[in-house]
Amino acid sequence: MIRKLALLALAVASPALAQESALDFGKQNTNVPIQVSADSFLADVNAKTGTYVGNVIVTQGDFKLRADKVKVIVVASKPQKIQATGNVVMATNSGNAQGDNGVYDVPPRTVTLTGHVVLTKEKNVMRGTALTVNLATGAAKLTAQGGPGGGRVQGLFTPPPQNNDQTPQTPPKTTP
Secondary structure (H helix, E strand, O other): OHHHHHHHHHHHHOOOOOOOOOOOHHHOOOOOOEEEEOOEEEEEOOOOEEEEEEEEEEEEOOEEEEEEEEEEEEEOOEEEEEEEEEEEEEEEOOEEEEEEEEEEEOOOOEEEEEEEEEEEEOOEEEEEEEEEEEOOOOOEEEEOOOOOOOOOOEEEOOOOOOOOOOOOOOOOOOOO
């Protein structure tokens, strides 16, 4: 079950920031051990679900998923859908993606992050209400409906600092 939960961590996190894979989620090493901690774990054998509840933290390498609750739905001994709810944060060393809820639909390999979606990398920030990522194709779409942005996706991009060691060059003098 823990291995199946790790699929959520890796899949939800894959190219989540639609800035040229800015968060590098797709480059995570899936062969390193997965650690899961939560306040409790509930298994429902009849419903074929496993749910981690309370301050859930999933760590694999330098990837970390945090949420209030993570539920894994299994069909034919394989995870079909993984749902992270409440304060969902996916982080790597290069940036974060966060939202109110996250869903990984395993067979079609699609990830959806909804609610107050905020993507950050260094000083760059994108905001919307829904992020959908197709892990098979790498296509990502960030949308916004209503809210403070008036239904518009918002972005703030800070250019990299200039090299201050360079002095401005004086144009060559010409003689008439």
